[in-house]
Amino acid sequence: MFSGDTRKMGLRERKKAKTMALVQKHALRLFREQGYKATTVEQIAEAAEISYSTFFRYFAGKEEVLIRDNYDPLLISTFEAEPLGLSPLQALKDAMLSEITKLSDEELETMRERNQLIYSIPELRSAMLKNMTGMTQLLAELLASRTGREKNDFVVQTLAGAVVGVNISVMLHYAEHLDADFGTLLGEALDMLEQGFPL
Template sequence: MRLFREQGYKATTVEQIAEAAEISYSTFFRYFSGKEDVLTRDNYDPLLIRAFEEQPSGLSPLQALKNAMVSEIARMSEDELTTMRERNQLVIAIPELWSATVNGMTQMMQLIAEMVANRVGRNSDDLTIRTLAGAVVGVNISVMLHYAENPDADFAGLLEEALGKLENGLGL
């Protein structure tokens, strides 16, 4: 993030990222497909899965997802939240990063569908399961955009509020 902040995304090279991380150029590519992957890769999936699986069985799938997501965000430090906001701001501003992020959101939708399907004993390709997963991903996108534009906002609070609105039928 420091290099992107100082030089801009386009001017920052993989070589510079590898040097700053004190790794070789080839080692960089063992972990990342390119510099866009540094900003768009989601490392929180295992945490989300664990938190979701720990939710009480009496909760609806949406309640369990909301609790799991909010609890993991609430555990993030101020530095992690600042980095996430800065990363989101870059992603929104740079078309190739936005495209990679949308692709990642599709993968997130599939992950959520699989988690929910396992919880309720249905198939992940069930239309209702996919619709719920898509709605949750949509909420994440709206919160991501809002947080990037409102840096003083409480990300965990926004996520909880937005998922609560979804849970309550949005009330439009």
């Protein structure tokens, strides 16, 4: 996914988000210069001017530098503030698009570069799918809380999975089409989901 705005976070969360963004920035530069496989955690930590042990306070490994972001807390708070009159899918769509509009051009370009690497390296694709499984569970919890259903309800799980699937397709398209606008793509894709994908 993407890093998101830090304005709604507390001081500790903002500091963590800035450190994560700094590490990701240097990691991407190193990946560009010498390749993903040739880049080590030690090199990333040195470039970001943090210790090796500090790196692992933020990321479980090198692949997480590309997979992990700070989007979930922002999505949760924005979704919970959406009007109750909206359908669960409409509320989720509005929350996701609201956060995307706060991203700078630099953040969007970083997201595109991360996605390009993720889709081009097999071990990163595997890590991304694991991350998306967690995202599906998060969305199921949000949808369940709004609808009064259980998070393991089949309908709730299916809708959460559909939204994650849409997001994956948008990420792939955005990574491959340099002229595409991520927010526009996601909005159109979620509209199609809402309309039942009329073909």
